[in-house]
Amino acid sequence: MTIEVANESGIGVDEHALISVARYTLDRMDIHPQAELSLLLLDVEAMTELHIKWMDEPGPTDVMSFPMDELDTARRPDEAGPGPALLGDVVLCPAVASTQAEQAGHGLDDELHLLTVHGVLHLLGYDHAEPEEEREMFGLQNDILDAWRDDVATGRPAGRE
Template sequence: MTIEIANESGVAVPEETIVSVARFALDKMSVSQLAELSIVLVDLDVMADLHERWMDLPGPTDVMSFPMDEYDSARRPDSAGSGPALLGDIVLCPAFARDQAKKAGHSTLDELHLLTVHGVLHLLGYDHAEPEEEREMFGLQNRILAQYREARDEDERAKTQRSMDDKVLGAVGLDDEPGSGPAPAN
């Protein structure tokens, strides 16, 4: 799976985590490993221009999705003639997300993760125009985010454990075997 990210927002953002949550969401949605996705982070002025041009709404917004191809979930990477599925573009506005995160009571990075998953779901055909669609999309979005956080936390626990194990093993020495050290003094 190819995920390209370009930060044109002027805001320092840990891009690898945005790519990570996008990849996680695409994997959870069983999207082909041949899929291609582009994520662009922009400033408020660029987002306001896109929002007005494409949605005919004034001012900036948090996320916009621009599907490229009609995604066909039945297409398999091993089927004849299948090529990369160009999912499209997700455009995020970190400055807008920062303000939204403050109101929601969580970090800007958590908000960007939420918006990334939201954008992925839009590219896959989900919408929230009707109450039933909103329940489905937001429920799925929340489940994916919870699973992502759980996987991320478990990965951090494993890294911490490996680090602690390395410290213990470093104190003993990797080449040391029980009983191979100097004989105890009498």
Template sequence: MSVEVSNESGVEVDEAEFAALGRYVLDAMHVHPQADLFVRLVDTATMTDLHVRWMDEPGPTDVLSFPMDELTPGREGDPAGPGVLGDVVLCPEVAATQARAAGHSTAEEMLLLTTHGILHLLGYDHVEPDEEKEMFALQRRLLLTFLAGR
């Protein structure tokens, strides 16, 4: 599976770690090994533009997901078909603010947001309370198991 990371933010990050996380989450969610994911890190101005243009919301946000082929999770031994999963766009500056408020590192916040964004690409949402509970528990489990294995 292909996970490309593009850092256009001007903030130094370990791009290899984001690619490894992407591969880990896609594998854990039984996404076809020929699926493609793109992770893009952008500055506040770019994120503000995307947030206004696509969500009709003012100001920057932490993460946006842009699905392409509407892939869904597969099952063990029966992965979802190949295709382009889509793009996860992160704003490190917004993530840094959130990380300080949450009491953890910016890197941890950005890995959490990456996991969150990938789950959105796979069709998960958190509009309803039961959806939120399922999605947030899954993102927590995925991130913790990834971090424990590195």
């Protein structure tokens, strides 16, 4: 699985942890091991521009997802048909995440891990516009994040290599 990180935010982050939690999420969702994902970290100004352009909403946001291929091209490894796919981009704004982390009473890393899982799930077609969708997506997000944290804490490998 190829996961590229480009940090253009001006804020230092643990890129290895972001890759680890993204890879773990894709593994848990049975996405082909040769799928590709991009994580882009932007400053407030650049994120604001994206948020306005693509969501027609003012101000910056914490995370946005931009799918590249149709989801059905990112099949499970045991399925016939197309295999690897360029899944898309997850765009994070560490400055916004920092404010949210402070309000939530945890660190920036924890918030970025949560937002990475959230963004990957959006790439995979999950949404939270309706209450039922929100329960499903946020439940899955929390399950994945808790399992990843447990694996990291116990030294178990977090995802396929």
